Amino acid sequence: MTGKQVRQVRREGNLAYVTLTKGYEAVIDAFDVPLIDGWNWYAMVERRHAGSIRAVYAVRRDRTGEGKRRMVRMHRVIAGTPDGLETDHRDGNGLNNRRGNLRAATKAQNMQNQGIRTNNSSGHKGVSWEAARGKWRARIRLGGKRKSLGLFTTPEEAAAAYATASAAMHGEFGRTT
Numbered sequence: 001m002t003g004k005q006v007r008q009v010r011r012e013g014n015l016a017y018v019t020l021t022k023g024y025e026a027v028i029d030a031f032d033v034p035l036i037d038g039w040n041w042y043a044m045v046e047r048r049h050a051g052s053i054r055a056v057y058a059v060r061r062d063r064t065g066e067g068k069r070r071m072v073r074m075h076r077v078i079a080g081t082p083d084g085l086e087t088d089h090r091d092g093n094g095l096n097n098r099r100g101n102l103r104a105a106t107k108a109q110n111m112q113n114q115g116i117r118t119n120n121s122s123g124h125k126g127v128s129w130e131a132a133r134g135k136w137r138a139r140i141r142l143g144g145k146r147k148s149l150g151l152f153t154t155p156e157e158a159a160a161a162y163a164t165a166s167a168a169m170h171g172e173f174g175r176t177t
Contacts, residue, residue, distance in 0.1 A: 028097045058094075059071050087105070
């Protein structure tokens with residue numbers, strides 16, 4: 001880079017920490033430093049409609065061969081994710097870019113690994129109160145369709161039904177929290 005001060009990368013054993021903007025820091029495996037070194041990485045904060053933070057990712061700006069600007073996500077660089085797929089963070093932390101935490105995923109798989117929504121009042125993923133029936137409903141999504149798993153007396157029973165269905169239907173991408 002010409003004339004710009006590049007933010008530092010700090011190594012500690014097998015890990016490296018990449019300083020970002022807005023007070024954030026990304027973690028990578030130390031052997032991946034050559035892939036990201038020499039660039040200024042920024043914190044990209046994605047917000048929900050209510051304004052709370054949905055996710056934070058490490059990104060940099062670049063230009064294509066035609067001179068158009070594009071955003072490059074650190075996790076895609078490190079994982080080498082092919083076009084047409086997304087990069088899923090197993091633990092849901094968009095700043096944990098260690099190879100063991102990254103995997104290629106379809107959009108549906110990446111969504112299956114999302115955490116509990118902020119507007120969830122039950123405290124359990126896939127569980128909502130069915131006021132008309134006075135019961136807790138468990139539902140799961142697969143292939144773009146929502147499937148009812150039944151009505152339950154307690155939110156814990158509904159959550160157990162969701163967890164069982166998620167393990168069967170979503171496999172390693174299933175998340176219940």
